[in-house]
Amino acid sequence: MTDMNAINAINAVSAISAISGGNDLVQCERLGRHALLVLNRPDKLNALSYALIDALMARLDALETDPAVRCVILTGSGTRAFSAGADIAGFAPDIAASPEQALRRFLQQGQAMTRRIETFPKPVIAAVNGLAFGGGCETMEACSLAIAAEHATFAKPEIKLGFPPTFGGTQRLPRHVGRKRANEMILTGEPIDAASALRFGLVNEVVSGADLLPACLRLADRIARHSAIAVTASLRAVTRGINLPIDEGLAVEAMQFMVAAASHDAREGTSAFVEKRPAVFRDA
Template identity: 50%
Template structure:
């Protein structure tokens, strides 16, 4: 698929997706969502990709939100379909076998914040801003914000952010657990790549099964989550990587993981 609104780049076993609508502060319209969906499909089908980095072009915005120009004249059915498209696209990112790192450079508002929430790990530049300002426009969050934000920061803080529409800075986002780290805007992508490379050196099957267990456990009761953890723990013993990793530890040498 030819991409007009996103850029894709491969650096060894790391796949970088950059939302590239800088004049619109990388706002998400339907075309951009469809391109993101296609890129996520491409990643899912490529077992040689071990980690994904998701970012926005420029220093001003990761994604400033969904495209208001497209939404302002929608009827109820069009609004519902647009919400479903965003939800389905972000869910693809969440369910990728590979870990997804969100490198948040600048504004992550509305749909941008919701896209960040669908990433496994979020790191941000010191000029990043987060928020769900939909209520200031007479809208509700429609790309998963009402569901993922409470799961991440708790219902009280999420409710305050969603009800007021207020924007928080990177320091506050870090304080409430919305992001893992804050870096300068100049070093953000270098730090994202360093983190991705660290993950990519680990056993790919074990990393992917760990992501699967986290996802399953986050949406079920503790006993069901523990039962699933035991299943994936048993499953890794069928991999060559498990044998290589344990042998390397006993033999006091670096492990060489093949992803098999």
């Protein structure tokens, strides 16, 4: 990580610790070539209300079209929670009204958010700075990569409310940790710690709380040294192909290769390899 990014990370840690409300439900900070998004409802453990979901979607829309942003880091304000999950008090009237209204308002909005994160054309790195429960865990699962603080915990407590996970957790969690481990988390509602999440493949790395954002920035910098076109093509190939039969997945891979192969960066990368020199990517 560059010295400037190290300074930015320290400043960001201080900023997140200081956030205690304000008008922005999702704060946005620029950290060099990367953007930091902070879920900002610390009094509610950053629970996902309708308004917060809308704010996060708007932030992602803006960052997608900003060519200066290479990676997005997503975290929660404070040190207690990444997100406690869906704001059940806010969603309860829809659940009480009818299954159809609950589906339309509650489930579909949450699934649209996690799918937006999952298919975002730039890497989204979850910085799990505390508990990630319910919809918060599902949000983390949808991210491209995840780094957790040592004190982070993960749970699927929806079973205790009388329904299954609703923001994609029944589908993504088994793909991360396997069917039996996913069933245990979903059917018991019991939390797991960060070490278990790492062992199960739910997160990429566990670090100290103080090193969480610097570790995310180091990972983002390792990605950003490569061609932006190649990064996006790789993300799309993995995301679109993972649920397909192998032959269809290989077709997706071929299509994304063709997109990248038509770029300056592919020609530069292969030429640099043959000429035994560092590549200078136009989009890096």
